[in-house]
Amino acid sequence: MSDPTGAREDQPGSDRSRERNPHLRRDAVRSVAFRALTEVTGNGAYANIVGGQLISQAGLEGRDAALATELINGTCRGLGTYERIIEAASGRSTDSLEADVVDLLCLGTHQLLATRIPAHAAISTSVDLARQQIGARVTGLVNAVLRKVSQRTLEQWLDRLAADQDPIGAVAVRTLHPEWIVAACADRLGLDPSDPALQTVLEANNIAPEPTLVARPGLITVDDLVAEGAESGGPSPLQAMWRGNPGRLAAVRDGRAGVQDPGSQLVALALERIDAPQGPWLDLCAGPGGKAALLGALAAERGERLVASERTMHRADLVTSAVKAIRPRPAVVCADGTQPAWRSGQFARVLADVPCTGLGALRRRPESRWRHQPEDLDDLAPLQRSLLASAIDSCMFGGVVAYVTCSPHRAETIAVIDQILQQRDDVTVIPAGPLVPELDAADGDFVQMWPHRDGTDAMFLALLRRN
Numbered sequence: 001m002s003d004p005t006g007a008r009e010d011q012p013g014s015d016r017s018r019e020r021n022p023h024l025r026r027d028a029v030r031s032v033a034f035r036a037l038t039e040v041t042g043n044g045a046y047a048n049i050v051g052g053q054l055i056s057q058a059g060l061e062g063r064d065a066a067l068a069t070e071l072i073n074g075t076c077r078g079l080g081t082y083e084r085i086i087e088a089a090s091g092r093s094t095d096s097l098e099a100d101v102v103d104l105l106c107l108g109t110h111q112l113l114a115t116r117i118p119a120h121a122a123i124s125t126s127v128d129l130a131r132q133q134i135g136a137r138v139t140g141l142v143n144a145v146l147r148k149v150s151q152r153t154l155e156q157w158l159d160r161l162a163a164d165q166d167p168i169g170a171v172a173v174r175t176l177h178p179e180w181i182v183a184a185c186a187d188r189l190g191l192d193p194s195d196p197a198l199q200t201v202l203e204a205n206n207i208a209p210e211p212t213l214v215a216r217p218g219l220i221t222v223d224d225l226v227a228e229g230a231e232s233g234g235p236s237p238l239q240a241m242w243r244g245n246p247g248r249l250a251a252v253r254d255g256r257a258g259v260q261d262p263g264s265q266l267v268a269l270a271l272e273r274i275d276a277p278q279g280p281w282l283d284l285c286a287g288p289g290g291k292a293a294l295l296g297a298l299a300a301e302r303g304e305r306l307v308a309s310e311r312t313m314h315r316a317d318l319v320t321s322a323v324k325a326i327r328p329r330p331a332v333v334c335a336d337g338t339q340p341a342w343r344s345g346q347f348a349r350v351l352a353d354v355p356c357t358g359l360g361a362l363r364r365r366p367e368s369r370w371r372h373q374p375e376d377l378d379d380l381a382p383l384q385r386s387l388l389a390s391a392i393d394s395c396m397f398g399g400v401v402a403y404v405t406c407s408p409h410r411a412e413t414i415a416v417i418d419q420i421l422q423q424r425d426d427v428t429v430i431p432a433g434p435l436v437p438e439l440d441a442a443d444g445d446f447v448q449m450w451p452h453r454d455g456t457d458a459m460f461l462a463l464l465r466r467n
Contacts, residue, residue: 027125027129028058029060029064029067029068030071030107030125030126031058031133032054032060032072033051033071033072033075033107034103034104034107034129034133035054036050036072037072037075037076037103037106038103040072040076041079041102041103042099044371046367047072047073047076047366047367048073048364048365051068051069051072051073054068055068055069071107071111073208073366074110074114074115075106075107075109076367076370077176077206077366077367078106078109078176079370080176080178080369080370081158081161081173082105082106082109082110083102083106084161085109086102086105086106086109086145086149088157088161089145089148089149090144090145097141098134098138100133100134101134101138101141101142104129104133104134104142105126105142105145105146107126107129108122108142109146111125111126112146112149113149113154114154119150122146122150123146123147123150126142126146127143130142158173166193167192167194168182168183168186170193171193171198174199175206176206176369177202177369178370181202181359181362181369182198182202184359184408184409184410185201185202185408186198187410188408188410188413188448189201200452201452204363204451204452205362205451206363207363208364208366209364209455210242211241211242211243211244211246212239212240212241212242212259212260212261212262213225213230213240213242213246213249213252213258213260214236214238214239214240214257214259214265214290214294215238215256215257216255216258216293216297216326217297218297218300218301218326219255219257220256220257222237222238222240224251225242225249229242229249230242230249234455235262235438235439235455235456236262236265236269236438237269238265238269238294239262239265240257254324254325255293255321255322255323255324255325256325258290258294258322260290260294261361261364261457262456263360263456264290264294264457264459265294266436266456266459267351267404267447267459268294268295269436270402270432270435270436270447270461270463271349271351271400271402271463272295272298272299272302273435274435276348276349276399276400277348277396277399278348279304279347279348279349279399280304280305280306280307280347281295281304282306282307282342282347282349282391282394283295283306283307283330283350283351283353284309284337284350284351284352284353284390284391284394285310285337285354285355286309286310286332286353287311287315287316287318287319288315288318288319288322289308289318289319289320289322289323290322292308292319292330292332293322293325293326295330295351296308296323296326296329296330297326299349300326300327305330305331306323306330307333307347308330308332309332309333309334309335309337309341310334310335311334311335311336311337316332316333337352337387337390337391338383338386338387339390340390340393340394342394344393344394345394345395345396345397346396347394347395347396347399348395348396348399349395349399349400349402350391350392350395350399350400350402351391351402352387352391352402352404353406354384354387354388354403354404354405355380355383355384356380356405356406356409357372357376357377357380357409358372358407359372359406359407359409360405360406360407360408360457360459360460361458363451364457377412380412381411381412381415381416384405384412385419385420388401388403388420389420389423389424391403392420392427392464392466396466397466397467398465399465399466400430400464400465400466401427401465401466402461403416403460403462403463403464404460405459405460406457406459407458407460408458408460413446413448413460413462417462420464426466426467427464427465428464428465428467429445429462429463429464430445430464430465431445431463432446432447432461432463435447435463436461439454439456441454445462446461447459447462448461
């Protein structure tokens with residue numbers, strides 16, 4: 001049977017060629033995936049960023065690049081569950097193993113249980129990788145554990161792990177999520193953990209989305225993108241779908257278009273659609289710049305200008321690059337949004353897209369579900385309230401603030417708005433649903449999008465007018 005990377009027996013990377021010349025190029029696909037995984041788990045890297053960098057550095061293209069991407073993202077998506085499978089198969093805690101060994105076993109487990117790679121190939125290449133990357137001393141362990149893993153299918157392992165769990169725990173196992181995220185989604189949707197609909201909601205986080213482009217108004221149209229090979233359609237009127245590497249599209253490279261989830265496009269459009277006074281616009285937490293570029297283009301069409309603020313210089317530089325095509329060019333400032341570098345009350349429209357857990361973007365950030373803990377909310381919620389208060393203070397009377405998070409968690413969404421309303425009497429909630437007519441996503445006076453229903457990230461939007 002052929003190697004899953006597509007190599008023939010006598011090509012570099014095959015068993016026969018390695019026997020003839022052990023210094024020939026090894027399995028670059030799995031080496032890249034393993035290196036990316038160790039960066040994610042050991043150094044806090046983002047899978048999509050470090051994976052793309054390593055794939056490019058290794059010169060992988062076509063099927064090899066696609067396989068490497070799947071191995072990286074798929075393993076990151078299942079990390080917590082795969083560790084439990086490894087513990088059940090090995091009879092020992094993963095805490096007793098070296099971190100690199102755990103990463104390699106998770107990578108092998110993903111190949112065995114969630115890809116069409118033959119079991120013998122997944123095991124043998126994992127053993128080879130262990131020898132190359134860690135040392136011969138761990139090859140026996142890797143071989144023994146993965147052989148035990150291969151004795152069951154993924155469904156059989158999940159049945160075994162879920163058997164002694166409560167309803168929340170069982171759904172968590174079956175959908176590859178931590179229990180606290182399952183509980184948060186059940187609470188937000190008002191679903192009983194035993195309701196099959198909850199599993200449907202969570203399984204949508206396991207389906208990687210196709211790259212979505214935004215046509216920035218005044219710079220390019222959706223029809224122009226279609227003429228370049230994109231596909232039209234989707235909830236946002238500025239949206240186009242692109243299959244392949246968006247960086248190869250000239251319009252993306254020069255800033256006339258960008259890669260942006262349709263949910264992010266729609267919350268920016270909602271802020272532009274609402275009645276507000278004439279005046280400058282503010283993006284309070286602008287990095288890395290996708291929403292800032294869209295808002296800047298929308299503001300320019302109205303003869304107004306955007307100020308984009310970002311706390312760190314590195315991310316401010318990313319914003320500057322994102323808005324490079326817009327005229328007049330938005331002003332990018334490096335400032336802490338909780339301590340504004342501008343006078344209060346001078347902006348007509350303010351976007352507060354605050355830092356959050358990112359639970360709404362798990363389908364495109366596979367490692368996030370295992371990286372965050374419920375305790376993170378203890379630090380994030382006060383910051384979110386502080387940024388929203390600053391956004392309101394920055395807004396002129398009669399102006400509008402859009403509070404946005406890429407999270408459906410109650411503590412980051414409705415609870416933040418409720419606390420601000422209790423503390424201030426100078427703001428009024430504006431029903432957000434009518435400002436996003438493309439979706440049936442109204443949640444009371446707010447908008448809550450969901451991947452399984454809307455085909456977007458789980459964006460939350462609240463609109464507030466300063467009295």
